Amino acid sequence: MKKISRRLLQISIAIGGIVPVGGGLGGIIMGTYIVTDNPAPDAIDSHFRYLSGLLLGIGLSFWYMIPTIEKQGARFQLLALIVFIGGLGRLWSLWTLGTPAPNMLFGLGMELVVMPLLAFWQYAISKA
Numbered sequence: 775m776k777k778i779s780r781r782l783l784q785i786s787i788a789i790g791g792i793v794p795v796g797g798g799l800g801g802i803i804m805g806t807y808i809v810t811d812n813p814a815p816d817a818i819d820s821h822f823r824y825l826s827g828l829l830l831g832i833g834l835s836f837w838y839m840i841p842t843i844e845k846q847g848a849r850f851q852l853l854a855l856i857v858f859i860g861g862l863g864r865l866w867s868l869w870t871l872g873t874p875a876p877n878m879l880f881g882l883g884m885e886l887v888v889m890p891l892l893a894f895w896q897y898a899i900s901k902a
Contacts, residue, residue: 854889
């Protein structure tokens with residue numbers, strides 16, 4: 775059962791990693807045009823591309839851990855915490871500015887629901 779659970783977690787991380795890797799690459803390449811048709815000021819576009827690079831790095835880091843996921847406890851938990859804190863920022867935006875576009879709500883769900891579930895799953899596998 776442990777092998778099946780481990781394999782399912784690896785598959786889940788591989789699929790889930792498409793979101794930060796794709797979003798990060800898209801943000802780096804397209805800048806703020808990935809979310810709006812209006813050009814953003816240079817400083818905002820630069821910051822957006824920088825944050826997109828961080829998102830790409832997080833996604834690649836998750837993918838890097840896939841082969842030995844059961845041995846990656848501290849690294850996985852740290853990245854999960856970073857993603858969760860980012861989700862809290864997105865939640866604050868929702869609370870203060872209102873409901874964003876559906877793709878942002880999807881990100882919120884990934885950050886505040888899926889990521890903690892994956893973190894608990896990884897922890898359980900690492901302790902089994």
